[in-house]
Amino acid sequence: MTLNSFEQANGNYPLAATDAALAESAGGHVTVPVSYDAVILAGFGGPEGQDDVIPFLRNVTRGRGIPDERLEEVAHHYRHFGGVSPINQQNRELQAALQAEADRRGLGIPIYWGNRNWDPYLPEALQQAFDDGHRTILGLATSAYSSFSSCRQYREDFANALEATGLWGQVRIDKVAQFFDAPGFVAPFVAGVVDALRTLLADGVDLTGTRVLFATHSIPTTDAERSGPRDVEWGEGGAYAAQHLAVSGVIIQRAIATLREEGADVPDVEWQLVYQSRSGPPTQPWLEPDINDAIAEHAAAGATTIVMVPVGFVSDHMEVMWDLDTEAMETCEEHGVRGLRVPTPGVDPVYVSGLIDLVEERLRGTAPADRVRETTLGPWYDVCRPGCCENVRAGFKPAISGLEP
Numbered sequence: 001m002t003l004n005s006f007e008q009a010n011g012n013y014p015l016a017a018t019d020a021a022l023a024e025s026a027g028g029h030v031t032v033p034v035s036y037d038a039v040i041l042a043g044f045g046g047p048e049g050q051d052d053v054i055p056f057l058r059n060v061t062r063g064r065g066i067p068d069e070r071l072e073e074v075a076h077h078y079r080h081f082g083g084v085s086p087i088n089q090q091n092r093e094l095q096a097a098l099q100a101e102a103d104r105r106g107l108g109i110p111i112y113w114g115n116r117n118w119d120p121y122l123p124e125a126l127q128q129a130f131d132d133g134h135r136t137i138l139g140l141a142t143s144a145y146s147s148f149s150s151c152r153q154y155r156e157d158f159a160n161a162l163e164a165t166g167l168w169g170q171v172r173i174d175k176v177a178q179f180f181d182a183p184g185f186v187a188p189f190v191a192g193v194v195d196a197l198r199t200l201l202a203d204g205v206d207l208t209g210t211r212v213l214f215a216t217h218s219i220p221t222t223d224a225e226r227s228g229p230r231d232v233e234w235g236e237g238g239a240y241a242a243q244h245l246a247v248s249g250v251i252i253q254r255a256i257a258t259l260r261e262e263g264a265d266v267p268d269v270e271w272q273l274v275y276q277s278r279s280g281p282p283t284q285p286w287l288e289p290d291i292n293d294a295i296a297e298h299a300a301a302g303a304t305t306i307v308m309v310p311v312g313f314v315s316d317h318m319e320v321m322w323d324l325d326t327e328a329m330e331t332c333e334e335h336g337v338r339g340l341r342v343p344t345p346g347v348d349p350v351y352v353s354g355l356i357d358l359v360e361e362r363l364r365g366t367a368p369a370d371r372v373r374e375t376t377l378g379p380w381y382d383v384c385r386p387g388c389c390e391n392v393r394a395g396f397k398p399a400i401s402g403l404e405p
């Protein structure tokens with residue numbers, strides 16, 4: 001196994017080559033301490049005014065030749081909120097909270113922030129880190145699961161930033177592994193489900209009529225099948241679905257156990273993994289069921305309450321505000337069921353501290369067995385396995401933190 005051909009051709013990534021060998025011997029984990037001197041938080045980015053909306057959507061759909069008229073259809077979610085997505089502000093707050101936690105622990109590491117699709121872009125963040133003297137950087141993407149959009153594309157974004165700034169060979173960037181089952185990511189969802197069920201109990205709701213729907217971003221089934229390491233059989237929906245199912249199961253069990261410990265009489269509440277925010281042409285299969293179809297079916301089968309858990313998302317951005325709080329809530333109303341929506345981790349101190357734990361694991365080279373994770377799938381790979389999260393539409397692009405081919 002080798003580094004990808006771009007790195008080989010450039011021959012300028014010696015530190016990563018060393019760690020790739022180490023990671024290979026440790027099954028994809030970096031178990032030696034690395035003295036990272038900065039962290040770059042990588043976000044999706046979002047528009048911050050009406051004039052930003054179409055240019056932002058052009059960035060998101062870059063290379064796929066989607067006409068502006070079609071983009072304007074997607075734009076109405078943003079138009080509705082004055083052209084402003086809350087995602088950048090949420091990432092500013094996350095950056096500040098991560099910095100405060102890193103400082104509190106005396107790590108002496110600055111946290112930079114850059115986006116894939118909007119200002120501030122990743123190359124600017126990287127250039128700033130370089131100008132401030134940093135050469136060994138740990139990337140942290142705002143995305144917990146494995147798929148092209150949520151894993152490999154961020155690895156490509158970092159590689160692209162190295163290329164765009166001309167800093168290949170001068171700066172090393174590694175990436176924090178997918179953290180879907182890290183304790184700090186899981187705990188806020190458990191607390192949210194506990195709160196929601198407690199609210200229903202206090203209102204005298206019979207929880208046998210409650211359905212807990214764990215919602216995540218739908219992706220093309222071809223992407224889902226290629227999510228995670230190439231040579232592992234994950235079942236339908238690939239590693240992407242497997243990770244969501246595993247963590248959702250942990251969240252519901254833990255929430256029910258918490259309420260029972262408090263003495264509440266709670267049945268085994270029914271739950272399901274559902275998908276939202278599908279786009280692309282109708283001919284292209286994406287993961288299903290859609291949350292709105294699921295709500296309709298549960299209502300028809302006698303459900304009275306729906307608890308939505310946005311387990312696929314780290315903050316209450318547009319996909320949550322529009323697709324859940326607006327559309328799915330309307331679907332609940334139409335079908336005469338009560339809908340509740342659990343918060344995302346956002347800047348919950350438990351989440352923030354949990355992310356800094358992940359940074360510390362890499363600074364210390366913590367062995368996989370000593371990394372606490374909530375499902376049997378983790379800890380996920382620090383160095384992505386061969387063929388991880390490939391995308392046939394996008395084709396091969398250089399990417400950091402992975403073994404190829």
Ligand SMILES: CC1=C(CCC(=O)O)c2cc3nc(cc4[nH]c(cc5[nH]c(cc1n2)c(C)c5CCC(=O)O)c(CCC(=O)O)c4C)C(CCC(=O)O)=C3C
Nearest residue numbers: 044046060074085087143149150217219279280317318319
């Ligand atoms: C897995 C996944 C995540 C979760 C992981 C992560 O967070 O990264 C995610 C997050 C997000 N997706 C977002 C927005 C959009 N996603 C789009 C399009 C797409 N997403 C996809 C997947 C994902 N997306 C896919 C396979 C497409 C099809 C086109 C393509 O192959 O790229 C489009 C284009 C228009 C459309 O087609 O609907 C938009 C505007 C925002 C910003 C919200 C805000 O502004 O607050 C966020 C956080």
Ligand SMILES: [Fe+2]
Nearest residue numbers: 149217277319
């Ligand atoms: Fe998306």
